[in-house]
Amino acid sequence: MMPLPGPSHQPPPLHSTAKRGRPPAPISPDAGPSHCAWLEPVRNALFTSGLTLDDLVVRSGYSKTRISQLLRGNDYYPSWEITFSVTRALGLPTRPLRRLWAAAAREADKADDWIKNCIDRVVHDGEEPPLPYQAFTDDVRGVYTDYARAFLLTDQRARWVVSQAFDILWVCWNTATASENLHRYAWRLLRSCVIARASRHQDGRPDLRAAVFSTRGIRDPDVPGHLVFFTELIDLLDAITRLPEDQMDVAVLQHLCGAPHHVIARILGLAPALTRAVDHHARAALEAILTTPTPE
Structure with a gap:
């Protein structure tokens, strides 16, 4: 050995x-x-x-x-x-x-x-993780997993990707803590791991449409108008992936993960006022995308 x-x-x-x-x-x-x-x-x-x-x-x-x-x-x-x-x-x-x-x-x-x-063959068990790292990952794990599940659909895949992101973060912990914004650094790392494993459209955008099946209206076919709701929700999810990165993330965290604004701001490493502005622009962009006729 x-x-x-x-x-x-x-x-x-x-x-x-x-x-x-x-x-x-x-x-x-x-x-x-x-x-x-x-x-x-x-x-x-x-x-x-x-x-x-x-x-x-x-x-x-x-x-x-x-x-x-x-x-x-x-x-x-x-x-x-x-x-x-x-x-x-x-x-x-x-x-x-x-x-x-x-x-x-x-x-x-x-x-x-x-x-x-x-x-x-290597006699080395490794060191314990730094306590600040443990505290940070414990704090963000739930929201990170919800975000990953929105794209990867299953709890197992979501937890695996989040664990991978956390291992990379541990490797890069000194760099992350020396950065201007630890939450921003960690979020971008998590996001890159999730998007790399997500299904994609032909144009390279992540494909969120399958997340429609996790909504209440689709799980319960007795809900009136569920087929109309199904079609409209697919269009909304597809439109979300056409947004710029921060706008897409805010929309996913808010509408698919149910995270409140103050949590979204902290997780993304954005100021609360900036998060509200990003949300405002995302809503306006979604409205424009959904109301613009699709070219034949």
Whole structure:
């Protein structure tokens, strides 16, 4: 099994004031979404650390070629041993990265035995999450899950994507807390994870129309006029995805998730007055979209 490095081999902490290193070559298009989910923050950590590939060779004990392959996500899906060594050299937390790595390994069709054997070869259980991180994720988890469910339809898929977003947030926690707006940073991360997994229209917009089946009027066919309601609601949901990002998010959180304005403002990291303005513009835009005849 791979031994845990002793104190003399621990990398010094990384600081945001470090000189930026040379950006790695682009990620391979063959890397799947779960692979990119952990690879992108690792690459960003390397870039902001000021370390070079030669530095990582010294710190991790792996060759420059293998580290370069790992950072590009090409040729092969990396074992946990080299992934751990590189990410440990960058001072990144082990537990969330191990979960993200395992999910991407399954997406890459790696067998469960291979995944288990890779993990067992590294003697390191990882650290506990920071208490502020735990408090933050506990606070936003419910609304995040409601938003994810609106696009992904099932509780299981919604919880999985939210957990993935939280693991990425843990990996990036130092960057997130150093940003001007933690809630804004975390929301954009969550949103990108959800939209990446959502069904899409041919033009690339997320497809919310299936969320119509979670409404009371559709679940209960005895409600008078439910077929008219069904058609009108599909049109509304389709129109919502034509809005700019903030307007769409406010509309989804308000109309599909039932979140009040003050909660929406906090979750999105927007000032309450700005949230009300975004809601006002969203309503006006929806009215215009729904009343404009569709071109033949």
